[in-house]
Amino acid sequence: MxxxxxxxxxxxxxxxxxxxxxxxxxxxxxxxxxxxxxxxxxxxxxxxxxxxxxxxxxxxxxxxxxxxxxxxxxxxxxxxxxxxxxxxxxxxxxxxxxxxxxxxxxAFRPWYELLIGGYGATLRELPDVMADRGRFASRNGTMAGLGSCGMSRHDAVPLVKRMIACLPEAPSALVDLGCGDGTFLLDLCEGGSPGIGVDPTPGSIEIARRAAAERGMSEQVGFVNATAEDYMARVEAEEAGTPCSVTAFSLQEVLEQQGSDATVEVVRTALNHTPGAHLAIVEVDHRPLDPAVTRHGLGNAYYDPYYFLRQTTEQRLETRAFWEQLIEEAGGHIVESVTTTPEVDSTGLELGFLVRGQ
The missing domain is CATH 1.10.10.10 (Winged helix-like DNA-binding domain superfamily/Winged helix DNA-binding domain)
Known part of the structure; x- marks a missing residue:
C-alpha cells in the first residue's frame, strides 16, 4: 500500500x-x-x-x-x-x-520571393507528392524566378562575372539558358555585352522584357520563351564571334524532367555551338547530411529547406563529382572552378564551372 x-x-x-x-x-x-x-x-x-x-x-x-x-x-x-x-x-x-x-x-526580399512566393504552395501539396514518386509539387515559376534572380545579384552574378573574366577573349554574346525574370542576364550585360535570355515560363519572359525596357537594354538583350534544350536544339551556329552560354540552376531542372542524357546534350550543344564557345555553369553541391552544412547558420536557415523543396518539385540536385563527370561525358573541359565569397556564403555549396569543348 x-x-x-x-x-x-x-x-x-x-x-x-x-x-x-x-x-x-x-x-x-x-x-x-x-x-x-x-x-x-x-x-x-x-x-x-x-x-x-x-x-x-x-x-x-x-x-x-x-x-x-x-x-x-x-x-x-x-x-x-x-x-x-x-x-x-x-x-x-x-x-x-x-x-x-x-x-x-x-533588404533580403529575394529570399522571401523565392521560398515563400515561389514555393509557399508547394508545401500544401505534400500529402499527395510524398506518397507518389511520380508526382511533383507545383510552384509559382514567376515568383521563384524573381527571387532567384534577386538572390543571384549577391552570389551567382559575381560568380559568373569571375568566370567570364577568365575567358581568352570577351564573348560575342551571353546566352542565359533559364533566365527567369531576366535580372541575372541584364546584370551580366550591363557592361555592354549583347545577351539572349531563354526561359520556359511566359510570365518570367514578360517581366524580363519589361525590365530590359526599363533599363534601356531592349536592343542589347532579347528574350525567348522556350526550354533550354528546345532552344539549343534549334539554334544555328553564329557566323562570327564566340558566345558564352550560361546555365544558372537550370541544369537541375533538365536533369529531373528530361534525364541525364538530355542534360549531357544541353551541355554538349552549348559547347559545340561555335568553335571556341564556353559554358558557365552554376549549380548547388548536394550535401544534405554533411554536418558542415546542417550545423552552419546559412545551411540551417536556407540550404536545408532548399534541399527538401528540390526533392518534391521537378528539380534534381547532385554532387560536385556528379557535375564534373557529366561535363566530361559531354565532351567539356573545366577551365575554372569557383564558389561564392565567404562574406556572402561561406558554405561553399554554390558551384561555378567555366567549361570549354575538348
Missing amino acids: TRVATADSDYESGEAMQQSDFEQRLISAIQPIRGFFLAQCVEFAMTSGLLDRLSESAEAGVDRPAKDLDLHPERLTGLLRYLEGEGIVTDSEGTPAITAKGREYL
Missing part, C-alpha cells in the same frame, strides 16, 4: 511539474507556427508594396495607402497591428512607419 501511495505521489508530483512549466514549453513548441505566419505576412507586405510604401514615407492613417495599394483599410489595419507586434512597423493605428528590423527584412 505504501509503495502504491508513493507511486501515486510521484505521478502527481511529476504531473504538477509538467503543468508548472506548461506555458513555457508551449511557447517554445509553437515557434515554428509563429515563423510560418510571420513569413507569409512579411512576403505579402513586400509583394503588395506595403513595406516599400512605409519605407518611403510615413502617412497618418491607413486610408491613403489602402487606396493606393488596393487594400481594404480595416484589414490593412489588422495586418499593421500584427507587424507592429513583431517589431516590423511602429504606430500601426496612427502614422505607420517601418522599423530598422523591417528594413533589414526588406
Whole structure:
C-alpha cells in the first residue's frame, strides 16, 4: 500500500511539474507556427508594396495607402497591428512607419520571393507528392524566378562575372539558358555585352522584357520563351564571334524532367555551338547530411529547406563529382572552378564551372 501511495505521489508530483512549466514549453513548441505566419505576412507586405510604401514615407492613417495599394483599410489595419507586434512597423493605428528590423527584412526580399512566393504552395501539396514518386509539387515559376534572380545579384552574378573574366577573349554574346525574370542576364550585360535570355515560363519572359525596357537594354538583350534544350536544339551556329552560354540552376531542372542524357546534350550543344564557345555553369553541391552544412547558420536557415523543396518539385540536385563527370561525358573541359565569397556564403555549396569543348 505504501509503495502504491508513493507511486501515486510521484505521478502527481511529476504531473504538477509538467503543468508548472506548461506555458513555457508551449511557447517554445509553437515557434515554428509563429515563423510560418510571420513569413507569409512579411512576403505579402513586400509583394503588395506595403513595406516599400512605409519605407518611403510615413502617412497618418491607413486610408491613403489602402487606396493606393488596393487594400481594404480595416484589414490593412489588422495586418499593421500584427507587424507592429513583431517589431516590423511602429504606430500601426496612427502614422505607420517601418522599423530598422523591417528594413533589414526588406533588404533580403529575394529570399522571401523565392521560398515563400515561389514555393509557399508547394508545401500544401505534400500529402499527395510524398506518397507518389511520380508526382511533383507545383510552384509559382514567376515568383521563384524573381527571387532567384534577386538572390543571384549577391552570389551567382559575381560568380559568373569571375568566370567570364577568365575567358581568352570577351564573348560575342551571353546566352542565359533559364533566365527567369531576366535580372541575372541584364546584370551580366550591363557592361555592354549583347545577351539572349531563354526561359520556359511566359510570365518570367514578360517581366524580363519589361525590365530590359526599363533599363534601356531592349536592343542589347532579347528574350525567348522556350526550354533550354528546345532552344539549343534549334539554334544555328553564329557566323562570327564566340558566345558564352550560361546555365544558372537550370541544369537541375533538365536533369529531373528530361534525364541525364538530355542534360549531357544541353551541355554538349552549348559547347559545340561555335568553335571556341564556353559554358558557365552554376549549380548547388548536394550535401544534405554533411554536418558542415546542417550545423552552419546559412545551411540551417536556407540550404536545408532548399534541399527538401528540390526533392518534391521537378528539380534534381547532385554532387560536385556528379557535375564534373557529366561535363566530361559531354565532351567539356573545366577551365575554372569557383564558389561564392565567404562574406556572402561561406558554405561553399554554390558551384561555378567555366567549361570549354575538348
